[in-house]
Amino acid sequence: MSIMSIPPDVVRSAPLRDTSVLPKWARDVLAAVVEAGAKGETVKLNTTVETLTPAEAAERLGLSRATVARRIAAGEIATMKVGNRHRIPVAEFARFQRDLMREVAAHYADDIEHDLA
Amino acid sequence: MPDLITIFLDANVLARPVTRTLLIAGGPTSGFVAVFSRTALDEADRHLGPGKTPVTDLVTRFGWATARTGTVGDRFDGTDPKDRQLLADAVDADAAFLVTDDVDDYAEHDLIEAGVAAVSADVFLAHRLTGLGYLAGLDALSAGRTRPPRTPEELHVALGRQHPRLVAAQAEAFATAPAAPTHPEPAVVYRGARCLACLAVDRTVNNRGLCSSCVVVVGDGGRAGGRG
Numbered sequence: 001m002s003i004m005s006i007p008p009d010v011v012r013s014a015p016l017r018d019t020s021v022l023p024k025w026a027r028d029v030l031a032a033v034v035e036a037g038a039k040g041e042t043v044k045l046n047t048t049v050e051t052l053t054p055a056e057a058a059e060r061l062g063l064s065r066a067t068v069a070r071r072i073a074a075g076e077i078a079t080m081k082v083g084n085r086h087r088i089p090v091a092e093f094a095r096f097q098r099d100l101m102r103e104v105a106a107h108y109a110d111d112i113e114h115d116l117a
Numbered sequence: 118m119p120d121l122i123t124i125f126l127d128a129n130v131l132a133r134p135v136t137r138t139l140l141i142a143g144g145p146t147s148g149f150v151a152v153f154s155r156t157a158l159d160e161a162d163r164h165l166g167p168g169k170t171p172v173t174d175l176v177t178r179f180g181w182a183t184a185r186t187g188t189v190g191d192r193f194d195g196t197d198p199k200d201r202q203l204l205a206d207a208v209d210a211d212a213a214f215l216v217t218d219d220v221d222d223y224a225e226h227d228l229i230e231a232g233v234a235a236v237s238a239d240v241f242l243a244h245r246l247t248g249l250g251y252l253a254g255l256d257a258l259s260a261g262r263t264r265p266p267r268t269p270e271e272l273h274v275a276l277g278r279q280h281p282r283l284v285a286a287q288a289e290a291f292a293t294a295p296a297a298p299t300h301p302e303p304a305v306v307y308r309g310a311r312c313l314a315c316l317a318v319d320r321t322v323n324n325r326g327l328c329s330s331c332v333v334v335v336g337d338g339g340r341a342g343g344r345g
Contacts, residue, residue, distance in 0.1 A: 060145045063179075063181055097145060097253075101138070104175070108170050112262075116266060
């Protein structure tokens, strides 16, 4: 997680020029920064890592909670600790989901072959 | 991350490895999670021919959870007796949809009373699988394959044989025309009162699973709820 601070004098000292080439989300962010600067407000931008609890990950995959706990203990799912609890970054969840589905499909490869024929 | 809706897989869908893989692998990216019960698993294994890999390996080898066994009681009297337990399991799992190859085994009034809609896998996938979910399903299917169809595009073409509505809904993903379907679509592909597009419970839902508002916007083809 990181925080970026933009004080109002910085915004006022360097006015924006053409933003039309930027995507809408960037124009929206800049417009909000300029508006806050005009009011004398400091803008703070936070970045966070979106995470899931092991229970949420299990529910989303249809797996048992014990299975997810076992995969975490085996180091097959990377987690970050919040206090003494595991949290799974969403990107890691996506990586694990993809690998798991490929592993399952490979296990059933002969049946899939027959089904596709 | 957004909430997921729950769908319940009937034994006849669980027994089809390609369809099952698309539903399980593509679900989380598409806003749904596929669940199944012990009854469905056991019946799926009975559907398998000799030499096939047991569907129950999903539980015993990979650690999938099974939904709880629901109580049938004196409910679901219009539904085929052999399917009442599956409907009870779907209701107990709080499933919005029961995905099945035999929609007409389930009585319309039982489904409406239970708040579950029965829908064929192809129609469900056409409406609810997103572009990213479809690619996730194709990616899984391609795992370990050494012969065509192997690439996502080749798999897309081959899927036309059993999932014509799905590949039509995903036509913009690939330039290649899909294979022609090998079987005609069942006469009944949807029963219930939950719209496949907006997910609202609505008594105006037609026999293709769309409410009167969504049928105007979406038409019959699919990609109703599928975004991304």
